[in-house]
Amino acid sequence: MFFSDHHTKFTKRIHAPPQAVLDVLRDPHAMMGLSPLIISVTVDPQDSTKYTVIDRLAMPFGTTRMISYGATIVVTAEGMDAESKAGAGTTTRSRYVARAISERETEVEEQVHVTAFFLLLPFIKGVIASAHNLTLDRLAAKAEGSCKRPAGYLYLDTLVLFLRKQMNLLSVLPAVLALIAVYWMAKRSSADPYGDFHLALNKLPGEDTPRTEWLNMGYWKVPLALKLLQAAGCKPGGRVLDVGHGSGESLILLLTHPDVPRPAHLTGITSLESHYTRSQARVARLNQTVPVDLYAGDAIYRPGSRNHPIDPSSEQPKFDTILALDCAYHFQPRAEFLRQAYDRLNPGGSIALADICFAPGALQTRWTRFVTMILRLGLMPAENMISTDEYLAQMRQVGFIDVQLEDITEDVFPKFISFLATQGVGWWIFSRVFNIFWGSGARFVLVSALLRH
Ligand SMILES: C[S@@+](CC[C@H](N)C(=O)[O-])C[C@H]1O[C@@H](n2cnc3c(N)ncnc32)[C@H](O)[C@@H]1O
Numbered sequence: 417m418f419f420s421d422h423h424t425k426f427t428k429r430i431h432a433p434p435q436a437v438l439d440v441l442r443d444p445h446a447m448m449g450l451s452p453l454i455i456s457v458t459v460d461p462q463d464s465t466k467y468t469v470i471d472r473l474a475m476p477f478g479t480t481r482m483i484s485y486g487a488t489i490v491v492t493a494e495g496m497d498a499e500s501k502a503g504a505g506t507t508t509r510s511r512y513v514a515r516a517i518s519e520r521e522t523e524v525e526e527q528v529h530v531t532a533f534f535l536l537l538p539f540i541k542g543v544i545a546s547a548h549n550l551t552l553d554r555l556a557a558k559a560e561g562s563c564k565r566p567a568g569y570l571y572l573d574t575l576v577l578f579l580r581k582q583m584n585l586l587s588v589l590p591a592v593l594a595l596i597a598v599y600w601m602a603k604r605s606s607a608d609p610y611g612d613f614h615l616a617l618n619k620l621p622g623e624d625t626p627r628t629e630w631l632n633m634g635y636w637k638v639p640l641a642l643k644l645l646q647a648a649g650c651k652p653g654g655r656v657l658d659v660g661h662g663s664g665e666s667l668i669l670l671l672t673h674p675d676v677p678r679p680a681h682l683t684g685i686t687s688l689e690s691h692y693t694r695s696q697a698r699v700a701r702l703n704q705t706v707p708v709d710l711y712a713g714d715a716i717y718r719p720g721s722r723n724h725p726i727d728p729s730s731e732q733p734k735f736d737t738i739l740a741l742d743c744a745y746h747f748q749p750r751a752e753f754l755r756q757a758y759d760r761l762n763p764g765g766s767i768a769l770a771d772i773c774f775a776p777g778a779l780q781t782r783w784t785r786f787v788t789m790i791l792r793l794g795l796m797p798a799e800n801m802i803s804t805d806e807y808l809a810q811m812r813q814v815g816f817i818d819v820q821l822e823d824i825t826e827d828v829f830p831k832f833i834s835f836l837a838t839q840g841v842g843w844w845i846f847s848r849v850f851n852i853f854w855g856s857g858a859r860f861v862l863v864s865a866l867l868r869h
Contacts, residue, residue: 419505420534422541426526428552432559434516437524440558441495441512445637449827450554452834453547457637465490469500495524506532506540510548522559524552610662610688617839629698631662632742632770633860635824636831640770641666644741645676647822647864648768652677654736657725657760658684659715659753660743664695671704683725683735684710687746715740715747717756726753726760734762740769749799754814761867767816768864772796776803778857804859816865828860 430437440446444467448457453471460466467487485502495512502508509529514522526548532540610631618626635643650656656679661667667684670676686692692712699708709725717724724730726738738757747753750771757767779785779801802810804821811819833854836847 418534419531420537422528422530422532422537424528424541424544426528426548426552428524428556429517430522430524430556430559431520432522432556432561433520434514434522436561437514437522437555437559438495440555441514441524442491444489444491444496444498446558446826447489447496447512447551447555449636449830450551450558451547452550453543471502504533504536506530506536508544524555526552610691612663612690614662629663629665629694631665633828633832634835635827637827639669640828641669641741642673642675643824644739644768644770644862645670647820647862648737648739648766649864650677650679650737650766653680655679655681655733655762656683657735657738657757658682659686659738659740660746661686661691661695661741662688663691664698666739666741667695667699667708667710668702671699671702671706671708679706679737681733682706682708684708685715685725686710686712687714688712715743716753726756728756728759730760734760734765736762736765738765738767740767740771742770744769745772745796745800747800748797751799751810751814754811754816758814758816758867763867764869765867766864767867768862770860770862771807773807773859773861774801774803775857775859776805779803781856804861807861807863811863811865815867817868819865820863822862823859824862825854825858825860829854829858 440450445457445459448454448467448469451471454469457470458468460468465488467489468484469487470484483502485500487498487500489496489498495514497512498508498510500508507530511527513525513527515525517523528544528548530537530540530544614631615626615629618628618630620627630639630641632640634640637643654677656670658666658670661684664684667682670679670682684692684695686695689712692710696710699710711723711725713721713724715726717727721727725732725735738761740753744750744753754767761767804823808819808821829850833847833851836843836850
């Protein structure tokens with residue numbers, strides 16, 4: 417008697433052929449990736465229709481709350497059916513149906529049926545109305561082939577687009593936002609934009625101490641580090657170098673995660689002394705047996721630096737795997753790091769980088785040149801602003817073989833941006849700047865390659 421039902425329906429006319437719409441609708445990961453609420457999705461290894469989902473809900477007074485729940489998703493001929501069972505007995509059933517209007521136009525209808533505790537229902541209705549409309553807008557953007565940014569609702573983005581399209585006033589709003597963000601970051605740290613702000617971002621609601629210390633943009637399905645290690649094809653018993661490890665979460669993953677082949681020796685380089693010290697303490701606390709050598713300093717060997725792990729004249733054994741997780745775009749320049757890494761890899765060894773570059777052609781536009789000019793103020797040296805094609809060519813030029821580049825932008829930037837937007841005013845501004853960066857052609861990629869045997 418305390419539970420009430422609510423039925424509602426959302427429709428969206430999409431300017432794309434029915435098949436393009438169905439391709440997205442019938443891909444559960446892609447669909448959940450479009451939701452502004454969902455921040456993590458894990459599929460049940462025994463049953464591919466069952467998922468564990470984590471949502472971040474906006475609560476009153478600007479607070480947020482994470483909720484985890486189970487969902488079942490069944491792909492149908494017309495789209496998909498989803499059922500989720502969240503806390504407090506809330507059950508939500510959604511049926512997505514795509515109907516052809518013409519060869520180039522499709523209508524998607526989403527029928528939603530919620531059963532919930534009657535006092536919660538008004539809140540749930542509000543969440544559903546905004547989140548499901550936004551998901552449909554993003555579905556439309558993706559199917560129409562223009563999923564460069566979360567659509568609708570983001571008034572600033574809409575205004576920026578308007579200024580760009582109608583008045584060609586390139587600089588007004590993004591410039592102000594970007595400068596505020598750069599100034600804000602510069603204030604936090606003089607040389608390196610990093611510090612200990614990531615500890616607060618890793619905290620789950622209600623926790624005083626974060627359980628992890630990731631400092632990357634995230635893959636949001638599994639830790640980005642696991643995805644990178646897969647690309648690197650790490651083998652057990654290898655000598656691994658982890659570059660730009662921050663406060664050490666990836667080192668801990670390499671030393672303890674059950675799915676990661678355990679290295680025989682682990683070396684780390686990271687630029688900030690405070691991260692180096694913190695990583696040393698965290699690794700020591702693990703009480704494990706793999707020898708670990710950490711080095712505080714630049715990823716690139718400069719003449720005069722002592723005991724640098726990729727000093728070309730080092731007599732230490734070479735590495736089997738070199739990893740750079742969300743950091744190589746900072747290196748001055750990245751190409752020099754790649755050359756030095758190549759020289760310090762064993763034959764058959766591998767390198768893998770989770771990195772940022774640009775869509776082919778994007779760097780030719782005035783707009784992107786303007787955005788990148790701002791980034792050069794501290795985040796990314798000009799030499800590192802290359803396209804995906806140039807990145808591949810650079811790797812081959814260094815001598816790497818079997819060079820692979822996987823574009824995972826759509827699994828990284830949207831969730832990273834939505835997450836930051838919920839973390840207070842400073843991060844919200846940063847999320848808007850980052851959104852502009854994404855819209856100007858930035859791509860998040862996994863690059864991997866081998867050294868010839
Ligand atoms: C985005 S964070 C990623 C940290 C870590 N890999 C992770 O995933 O949590 C970038 C890291 O690279 C480090 N870094 C930046 N420039 C560097 C450089 N030139 N040499 C070595 N490390 C650098 C930063 O201090 C920071 O820890």
